[in-house]
Amino acid sequence: MNIKPIRSPEDHAAALSRMEQLWGADIGSPEGDELEILALLIEKYEDQHYPIPSSDPIEAIKFRMDQQGLTPRDLEPFIGTSGRVSEVLNRKRKLSLSMIKRLHDGLRIPYESLLSGVS
Numbered sequence: 001m002n003i004k005p006i007r008s009p010e011d012h013a014a015a016l017s018r019m020e021q022l023w024g025a026d027i028g029s030p031e032g033d034e035l036e037i038l039a040l041l042i043e044k045y046e047d048q049h050y051p052i053p054s055s056d057p058i059e060a061i062k063f064r065m066d067q068q069g070l071t072p073r074d075l076e077p078f079i080g081t082s083g084r085v086s087e088v089l090n091r092k093r094k095l096s097l098s099m100i101k102r103l104h105d106g107l108r109i110p111y112e113s114l115l116s117g118v119s
Contacts, residue, residue, distance in 0.1 A: 001034045006045040015042050057095055058088070060113035061103065068107070078102040 006012050019038045025031035064070070075085045079099050087093035095103075100114045 001030060003034065003037050006041050012042070012045055054116040055113045057114045057116055058091060060109050064107050064109050078106050
């Protein structure tokens with residue numbers, strides 16, 4: 001086992017290649033231990049160099065609308081009047097905490113998605 005920190009794209013590629021070779025190793029075996037350590041190192045490197053941006057609350061709402069075939073009118077019980085729904089969907093009005101709670105409870109949109117970017 002020759003484990004070292006991942007500091008460059010080349011190190012990252014080598015670690016991924018080695019991980020592929022070790023894939024399926026038995027847990028607790030020397031190869032399995034090496035695989036586990038490599039996975040942690042790769043995850044740390046990727047979190048630092050390829051962060052995943054937070055989801056956008058409006059995109060989360062639009063995604064759920066698309067999934068369930070909803071129209072803006074269907075959002076009125078959760079957001080308010082048709083004008084307010086339009087303002088929210090067009091990013092002219094921010095979601096209030098009560099809107100977020102109703103959207104979560106009624107449409108099962110995760111809080112994490114709806115609260116993203118809220119300060």
